[in-house]
Amino acid sequence: MRHPIRLTTAAALGALALASLTGCSSSPAAKDREAEPLAAGTSAAALPPPRSAPSPAATLPAPPRRGEVRIEEGPFTDRVRLTGLSLTGESAVSGHLAITSDVSDVLALELRAAYYDAEGRLVGTGSFEYQEEGQDADGGHHHDGPRAAGEGIDFKAPAAKLTGTAAAAVVSVPVLVNE
């Protein structure tokens, strides 16, 4: 008498196993859910190329003062404090950046400098990049050196290729990502 029960149980489990393997365990309603096309009105828009930071202005609206460093308002300038900005003789903007909101770890930061001659014409650009993404992963890309979180970080954005003599600079912060 016990054998039929055993067999039935085994058969049921086997059927369940087979159903599980073949995907036949779905209820009719569930199966009905599976392969519907994208619902009306939900079509996605085409994805354009990755958006780039805006190019610096070709000319400044007014000739700059020699050594002047301006801050260009942007998406993150209300989240940072830039101090000690100076344009050195070697054509590099330096200073200190401290983040004033969302103050947990800084994953990525980019600061750009556009260099202008005494007449306010663009003569070159430079940038300062900071990345500590993935630093928590064993064997990952750990960030060495000063950290941008907390008291902030000193930066230097040297001009890459100048086409004239840099007399002033405009600094922008196109990238800021906090943990």
Place this chain on the structure above:
Amino acid sequence: MRSRPTKILTVLAVTGALAAAATATANSAPQQGDQGKKPEIRNVIYLLGDGMGRTHVTAGRERFYGADGKLNMERLPSYGAVATSAVEKGSDHPALVTDSASAATAWSSGVKTYNAAIGVDSYEKKLPTLMEQAKKSGFATGNVSTAEITDATPAAQMSHALLRGCQGPVYSDAACLPKKDDGSYEDKPADKTLITPIAQQIARNGTADVIFGGGLARFAPDDQKALQAQGYQVLGSFGDVALPAQTAESQKSATKADLDKVKSGKVVGLFNRGNMTVEKSKAELPADAPQKQEPTLAELTRKSISLLDGRSKKGFVLQVEGALIDKRSHANDAAQTLGEIKAFDDAVKAATDFAKKDGHTLVVVTADHECAGFNIIEKGTFTNAEAAAPPANNDSGNTANNSVPARSSSANVKDPARSSGIVNGTGSGSGSGDAKNFGPATFRTPDDPAGVKDGSEDASLWLTYLSGNHTGADVPIYAYGPGSGAFAASQDNTELYTKMYRSLFGNAPRGH
């Protein structure tokens, strides 16, 4: 003949799975969804407290409801634990402490990946997400967070990126490209989606019908245009198309008043340019502060459900994140952390209230990882961080029990330089202003006598932190509704994807 062993193993494996499921359900209190005939699961609401470990839940309970009380999430009938480890990039070697990106990819796509990865595997291969699959199959979908909506947790359901930092508004190598061992950036991938700012992806892929959170600064006017072209209502303004870059002045955050006016349809509401405001801070601001215009997570959850319920005959999938539990735990700010746990738990109530009425809704509540080694110590005691030396390790009565290094109990005293007083208790009169102080944060509970103040030595809830980073501890999971018994188990975070997929589609995802 060769196939027989496989069949036998399969039967055994299924038998084991059934037994495990039966045990888990038996350990749960009886619940609506698992009694008698099983109702069809139409909706899945997945709520997670970012960084919310087991002790966060306990501390929240004791702070707001007392030792005998329960948070709303603790009232759910099924309870289990989730293991959260990640893997190292380019391998399947475990990385024992996850970040939010890897964890969110695990439950969104069912695959372990490297820390910082969004919707890609350890080898940078794009993975389908549960929300994408639900959307494609005709479910209504929603994604809510108190973080920037481009942050890791919401992003992993509706975008794909090599690095979680690639949030926008613009691409940059530093934010979007991983570094190689020599410190140079990897080559750009052939699939440019993986380095397209997450904001751009979200605005165009139509994966979520309802999108509520912070992060307005990540978006630009062309994103608003793309959303509106797909039929979304966009609350507030993404900025001035005439400007090369948007600013705090050019963009307008959505408000609770905007939210209240929405009655139906696809909606995007970004209520802060960065993360939404911590509830404790919001409560302390003057009435006319702009942050006061932000809705609570519970209000966002209720509105999302009202917009999604009935939108599709199939049902809906909604993810809700209480993100600031983690962010305030990183900062070791216990007062704000507790407030965010309460705000998250209120959102859990909003979800379960709906589920109880609906009868076809599975509610899952969990976390992505623990943050900061949050702990409850006995009133009047101190932690290693406050001590001049670690606890004693010496048995002079039976020297065979001595270990190395031997330590005397006399050195295990509070170091006044490291523990100059209780900190971070609201209303603290004895709190130290010393920023280097490792003292505990103390809070009164409903069990304390009247007059006991937060931040005093008399308050009974003493909270401490191990660090300012994530830990590898398992996190709790609670569930309610049809199919909730499956979550009453000790499980890996990738299994959450498999179980939710089964709940929605009735069978196992391919390859799982």
